[in-house]
Amino acid sequence: MYGNPVKWLFFILTSCLAFNAVISMNTLLTRKTYIVQMDKCAKPESFTSHLEWYSSKIQSVLSEPQKEGNVDEEDRIIYIYETAFHGVAAKLNEEEAARLEEADGVVAIFPETKYQLHTTRSPVFLRLEPEDSTSVWAEKLADHDVIVGVLDTGVWPESESFNDTGMTAVPVHWKGICETGRAFQKHHCNRKIVGARVFYRGYEAATGKINEQNEYKSPRDQDGHGTHTAATVAGSPVRGANLLGYAYGTARGMAPGARIAAYKVCWAGGCFSSDILSAVDRAVADGVNVLSISLGGGVSSYYRDSLSIAAFGAMEMGVFVSCSAGNGGPSSASLTNVSPWITTVGASTMDRDFPATAMIGTGRTISGVSLYRGQRILSTRKQYPLVYMGSNSSSPDPSSLCLEGTLNPRAVSGKIVICDRGITPRVQKGQVAKEAGAVGMILSNTEANGEELVADCHLLPAVAVGEKEGKLIKTYALTSQNATATLAFLGTRLGIKPSPVVAAFSSRGPNFLTLEILKPDVVAPGVNILAAWTGDLGPSSLPTDHRRVKFNILSGTSMSCPHVSGIAALLKARHPEWSPAAIKSALMTTAYVHDNTRRPLKDASATTPSTAYDHGAGHINPMKALDPGLIYDIEPQDYFDFLCTQKLTPTQLKVFGKYANRSCRHSLANPGDLNYPAISVVFPDDTSIKVLTLHRTVTNVGLPTSKYDVVISPFKGATVKVEPEILNFTRKNQKLSYKIIFTTRNRQTMPEFGGLVWKDGAHKVRSPIVITWLTPLI
Ligand SMILES: *[C@@H]1O[C@H](CO)[C@@H](O)[C@H](O)[C@H]1NC(C)=O
Ligand SMILES: *[C@@H]1O[C@H](CO)[C@@H](O)[C@H](O)[C@H]1NC(C)=O
Ligand SMILES: *[C@@H]1O[C@H](CO)[C@@H](O)[C@H](O)[C@H]1NC(C)=O
Ligand SMILES: *[C@@H]1O[C@H](CO)[C@@H](O)[C@H](O)[C@H]1NC(C)=O
Ligand SMILES: *[C@@H]1O[C@H](CO)[C@@H](O)[C@H](O)[C@H]1NC(C)=O
Helix, strand or coil, rough: CCCHHHHHHHHHHHHHHHHHHHHHHHCCCCCEEEEEEEEEHCCCCCCCHHHHHHHHHHHHHCCCHHCCCCCCCHHHHEEEEEEHHHCEEEEHHHHHHHHHCCCEEEEEEEEEEEEEEEEEEECCCCCCCCCHHHHHHHHHHHCCEEEEEEECCEECCCHHHHHHCCCCCCCCCCCCCECCCCCCCCHHCCEEEEEEEECCCHHHHHHHHCCCCCCCCCCCCCCCHHHHHHHHCCCCEEEEEEECCCECCCCCCCCCCCCEEEEEEEEEEEEHHHHHHHHHHHHHHHHHCCCEEEEEEEECCCCHHHHHHHHHHHHHHCCCEEEEEECCCCCCCCCCCCCCCCEEEEECCEEEEEEEEEEEECCCCCEECCCCCCCCCCCCCEEEEEEECCCCCCCCCHHHHHHHCCHHHHHHCEEEEECCECCCCEEEEEEEHHHHCEEEEEEEEEECCCCCCCCCCCCCEEECCHHHHHHHHHHHHHCCCCCEEEECCCCEECCCCCCCCCCCCCCCCCCCCCCCCCCEEEEEHHHHHHHEECCCCCCCCCCCCCCCCCCCEEHHHHHHHHHHHHHHHHHHHCCCCCHHHHHHHHHHCECCCCCCCCEEEEECCCCCCCCCHHCCCCCCCCHHCCCCCCCCCCCCHHHHHHHCCCCCCHHHHHHCCCCCCCCCCCCHHCCCCCCCEEEEECCCCEEEEEEEEEEEEEEEEECCCCEEEEEEECCCCCEEEEEEEEEECCCCCCCEEECCCCCCCCCCCCEEEEEEEEEEECCCCEEEEEECHHHHHH
């Protein structure tokens, strides 16, 4: 979400105050959903099934009134988890939850949390060009039996992106099913959509029964987000994809030969952790190879974030998990989904934009972007009266923001109105302007958005402009007696330089949980992405938008995540033996950090180049990832050993170690020694520590006999030495280890960024390096 965070916070605070008094009286008695993790191995012999045992545990803690008379433990348990996670989700009051936490066999108990979809809706019209490298490659790899589970809002099965013509039969090992419900029948699954399931018990427990008049209680996607992400992962090619006659091209997913299984976990009222956990558990049991999860939120710790725990279980079962990094940028430390066993994906632009201009009465032309020119095109020769309802003070007010009910038709009718970004969705401001009779809108960025432009499919002709030029137009409108303007729309422009650029909204590092694990892992296209759309909602997602389109354009890390999920599916198809960590390593060590002008990747929110805190290892490079030369592999036990360095209590560690009966091997001296493809070294505030050594092991997946030399970028604050400097491989899958010795020369106040590359003449295996010197707290 874009918008003014300060005002939002204020809004949230004021509405909370009103309810606080009421809530506190009832909290003890109110039932909420808790996820209860159980020690599967501790089941006494006397119980024939785990469910029976779990039920008896829940029963044993219920408050008195429920113990007598009608036993309602059937109602209390809403999910049983048995694959990636073990336990139940149950409705309990606070007292019951506290008692259960003490009970034998209970590993951990977490309250239900709400997660958000990581999208910033940015529907646009565009002409889709196939991504040259990936599409060529995708053709070659069609028809491999890789199944990607997409946790989202469901699917719109009639979309041509899910046409299964030419696909082979569903693999026999697939155990998923097609759940039916309103407007979703068995025949809506096919050889492309091989599974569709719904998870709503946590949602209903939190918000009340789904009103089936308003919401499909079935895998059908009413929102569009799930259709868009699923099609981005593995949509079949659709020729002549076009929007209202504007766009034209072939739309296709990253892995058009892969299968999709839709797990609907997000509903009109949000996405809930017990539902998400159940979907991951089910998906792993169904046999997915990759999970694509474009949502986040949750809790900022490894052991309390159920998505992190579920992903650990999925990873143990060999499933690659790709998650969106979040849209909290450009604030630093705004990442979500930072667990090292998850692939965390940030967003960047493509080489395509949608120019439009506003020419004001002085003759000055201001450039911006737009994806909607209107049905009756504004005359570019005529000037229209221009009006701004705000003042020249720098803070926006309700009418400058064009909030609902703030625009007087007498003042704006027949005019072009200037609206500030913030508080309400951008397209909604256009709707307010349109309803007040405006003929057009200039949408101005404020300080919060700077110069990053987002093109939208507005309901009236509109041009989005940056903060600086927005200010200029506003001053003109306020100071001229009869200010005028006209808008012009220039369509789609390709070959934009520079690109890619890290999107301003893409969440940034550092990784607040563990500085030694660099996050995000990579960036991928996430701005103005065209993919299939629901038939239930217009492209602006506003209920008043009666337009219906087969494709829509969205922006967000929600869109970049499925790109990586699709590419991971292709890697899995080509290298079925690769672990999730090996796939991630291939994506990271082949990523690039220069744009199409050969300069370091830029950051849309800054004038300085982006750093590894913005782009991780860089922008994915699918062709190269196919043949990375070397990989940094990580076993599930290695991740557990990493957790052992994270100051978790034995109980908290059990959350991860229970099923494989894991215990700490104490093999990692330092969390930075996890065999991660990125290197982050942290000098403690104790200035007497001047030398730190990290360890890595690479596996040769290239030619059996190969010799790699290392190249390290220079750092101001430290010398970096690698031992040995040459790696001689003599066979395939051979592992060789090396040490990286960091010696502080001159402590820096800011982290320093660089990289280390192993080269054999054919491959460049790059790891980003971050060196941080902690400053003593005074
Ligand atoms: C699927 O694609 C095939 C081949 O392009 C076409 O003949 C068929 O009509 C399509 N099916 C649907 C339901 O659109
Ligand atoms: C706002 O406009 C008024 C009148 O035009 C002017 O006197 C004042 O200096 C302006 N304030 C700012 C902050 O530009
Ligand atoms: C601007 O408005 C004034 C009076 O409102 C009028 O005299 C003048 O001609 C107008 N100028 C233009 C360029 O339309
Ligand atoms: C778990 O591992 C420990 C030590 O490695 C062993 O003593 C114990 O028997 C194992 N428990 C199970 C249930 O496998
Ligand atoms: C690797 O092989 C080269 C010759 O190709 C040799 O000079 C070098 O010492 C070897 N290095 C190691 C670490 O084995």
